[in-house]
Amino acid sequence: MATTKDYRIGEFTFPRGWFMIAEASELDTHRPLAVRFFGKDFALYRGRATGKVVLLDAYCPHMKTHLAAPNKTSYVIQDGMGTNVEGDGIRCPYHAWRFGPDGKCDDIPYHKGEIPAAACVKSWTVVESLGAVFVWHDPEGGEPEWDHPSLPQWDDAGWVRPKWDHLGMLNQHGQEIVDNICDYGHLSPIHGSTVARFENEIKGHMAIQRQCGGHRTLVSADGVSADLHTITTYHGPGVLMSDLTGMYEGVMLICNTPVDDGTTKVWHALMVRSPSKSKVATKTDAVEAAHFQEMALTAFVQDIEVWNHKAPCINGLFIPSDGAFVKARIWYKQFFNPRAKKQEYLDQAEGVYVPRGIPPYTQPKIAA
Structure with a gap:
């Protein structure tokens, strides 16, 4: 196995572009999907309010719990009828912090004060097309340089x-x-x-x-x-x-x-x-x-x-x-x-x- 550095390709380990991350039918479920690409872990799910596809960085900023890892025992999951997807957001199974599709925490059930601005995870640009889910990945964080895959x-x-x-x-x-x-x-x-x-x-x-x-x-x-x-x-x-x-x-x-x-x-x-x-x-x-x-x-x-x-x-x-x-x-x-x-x-x-x-x-x- 050789790396980007071995090939002397460039400054970034992972490239800029549109990339497939799942078949769309994999999200025809009430549960989130844990996926890994670009050396990172993600939480991928279909919102239950609008059906939109959401991709978030996987780890809750509170105590680094994986938002989409398989879990059947947390009462966040059990009380959610087998899922921690709530509306178009997702709740952490550990302390029930909820993150919206924009990645911002919008609810901490046991906290009455202001939610810290740092309580957020990155939300990624994703498109459902051709029976697949595509993400725009750019190490510089720029907007898509060309149109998403379609036919x-x-x-x-x-x-x-x-x-x-x-x-x-x-x-x-x-x-x-x-x-x-x-x-x-x-x-x-x-x-x-x-x-x-x-x-x-x-x-x-x-x-x-x-x-x-x-x-x-x-x-x-x-x-x-x-x-x-x-x-x-x-x-x-x-x-x-x-x-x-x-x-x-x-x-x-x-x-x-x-x-x-x-x-x-x-x-x-x-x-x-x-x-x-x-x-x-x-x-x-x-x-x-x-x-x-x-x-x-x-x-x-x-x-x-x-x-x-x-x-x-x-x-x-x-x-x-x-x-x-x-x-x-x-x-x-x-x-x-x-x-x-x-x-x-x-x-x-x-x-x-x-x-x-x-x-x-x-x-x-x-x-x-």
């Missing part, structure tokens, strides 16, 4: 909404995962792809891969396309969205979020356009979509199996035919450094890159 297809009745595949913890830094965006050379040996065209484009907070060719898993002769076309974009360091056309038309979602320095939690999902081409996806479509997601997951697990057992690639022996590893790693650094330095990295990284020996995905237009 217009999510509200289109002709698309099948997926369930998230929870792939657990990788003992790898996010750098190893994000390297995949430019790794042309692995597509044939690992995934069985016959790549016909490939390119990367780096611009702003996005790193893009465009490629097409044959594939052993995700295409069929009678599918939407005989070749697999993917337009894959990292929106910041933690959220990948890939428009793909093969057996069916779909959008693949892969999220990676740092847990501790050098460990990462990973999720996968696949939205699929109605295989029967219905305006409203049918039950049969849902079955076909789930099958297609399972096939896509198998392809992703081919990467996971390698990542689970590889040593950290601190100084790779990259060759011109590999892909734009060096450029993508420079792009990645912007998220681990102050925003004031962002342009320094973009000046070195932005552009379109094609590995030696392969045609670019984007073909020049022929004049009529």
